[in-house]
Amino acid sequence: MARYTGAHCRQCRREGMKLFLKGDRCYTDKCAFARRGYAPGQHGQSKKKLSNYGIQLREKQKAKRIYGVLEGQFRRYYEKAETMRGITGENLLKLLEMRLDNVVFKLGYGASRREARQLVNHGHFLVNGHRVDIASYKLSVGDVITVSEKSRASERFKVFAANPKALPKWLSGNVENFEAKVISEPAREDIDVPVNETLIVELYSR
Structure with missing residues (x-):
């Protein structure tokens, strides 16, 4: 079974927010994001203005990391959400929540x-x-x-x-x-993840 094996705190830093991937540790001073709240890498502290595509991509990456899903599986969830009745973005989050x-x-x-x-x-x-x-x-x-x-x-x-x-x-x-x-089934207001699903739909609809 494929899974992410890298540093989880690095993912929070890349998205610019706490994703609470390590549970209780995220609420302590040991949290890497609290100590280094900038993107990882050599140019992590430089200011960059994201394009529309970059904003959409970051939203997709954030959702993947919160739920611990890799790219291929995430795309399959999206394709299934498209075939369901209702709003595609909300369907996607429902599938992940269930x-x-x-x-x-x-x-x-x-x-x-x-x-x-x-x-x-x-x-x-x-x-x-x-x-x-x-x-x-x-x-x-x-x-x-x-x-x-x-x-x-x-x-x-x-x-x-x-x-x-x-x-x-x-x-x-x-x-x-x-x-x-x-x-x-969870309603959209019951899903408390900080994700704008509309941006993910826009990304896959390009």
């Missing part, structure tokens, strides 16, 4: 999407009673996500259960039973 690793992160299992993806890959979760270890698995309305019986006994999951997150409207959860359910 990934299993993102939903696991939203449920509070993992301080970042990267950690949530690792938990999924290690087989800690069941979907409708069946073990799923594919981070990109697309959930549907009505799907029930549970933590496996063996994983519930681990200290890591006990800590997650003791510190539940506020869930978005399209998810419901039962912390005591380590269970959650997708009750609807």
Whole structure:
């Protein structure tokens, strides 16, 4: 499985904003972006005026990095979003939000999407009673996500259960039973990522 193996803080610096790719570390003084809030590389501190294409490209790169998706997979999400009813940009974000690793992160299992993806890959979760270890698995309305019986006994999951997150409207959860359910598709106002999806559509429509 292809994945990004470089420095994650470098990605935040390149986009000029915190993407919270490393969870709790991003809220501390150890955050590289807080110490060096300019783009990486020899010319990172120079002022550059981006063209329209450059602005659109940066928006696409930002979305890819937030969700941890590589170029080929991101383009396939876009192509699928084009064939769906509704607004293409919003469809794209919905598809990304409905990934299993993102939903696991939203449920509070993992301080970042990267950690949530690792938990999924290690087989800690069941979907409708069946073990799923594919981070990109697309959930549907009505799907029930549970933590496996063996994983519930681990200290890591006990800590997650003791510190539940506020869930978005399209998810419901039962912390005591380590269970959650997708009750609807996310609306655009429920998706809190700092991405302008219109610019991504403009980029792919060139």
